[in-house]
Amino acid sequence: MANLFSEALHLNLPDSDLIYYPNFFDTVSADSYFALLREQTPWQQDDITVFGKKYAQPRLTALYANNDKAYSYSSISMRPHVFTKELLQIKDEVDTFAQTTFTTCLLNLYRDGKDSNGWHADNEKELGQNPIIASITLGEERFFHLKHRTNKNLKHKLLLEHGSLLLMKGATQHHWLHQIPKTAKPIQERINLTFRVVY
């Protein structure tokens, strides 16, 4: 664990608390979690409504939790599955590392470069005032964009690598939006896990 902390990259952006750990999982564990989650997850594609028009969300998702609380974002409300053995194993490692007892994990599958996640903040009421969110990347690496809500000069791009963990804490969600943009490059699938506490 010691070298995990020494490799930590503190983003040092104003009004935020963002820490990136490139090697949370070694390549062998990250490879095997990717294969397993790709296979076992009941991926779904929901419709989102934007300005009254319905679109298929540009990625697949699945929600897991240790309670039966629904989680709603955009125009979508998801009911959780019960955690699998492997997701609980990952949750235990993330819980210990982040010193938090996460209740919920939202999985995203980006099938290729056309799949994406638009500008948003994870600021739903049920996440509480200053949510801690632990975000794991498995598979293809993708850029994570950040932009400050009011100071248009403040933006940042971070490459999220296979086996990495990004922690978002403190006031980050109040002041910053994030997205996973599309890319024209021919790329492989990426699985993202975001652990959250849903109250």
Ligand SMILES: O=C(O)CCC(=O)C(=O)O
């Ligand atoms: O895929 C990612 O890294 C980000 C996912 C995300 O922002 C979300 O699910 O709220």
Ligand SMILES: [Fe+2]
């Ligand atoms: Fe998010």
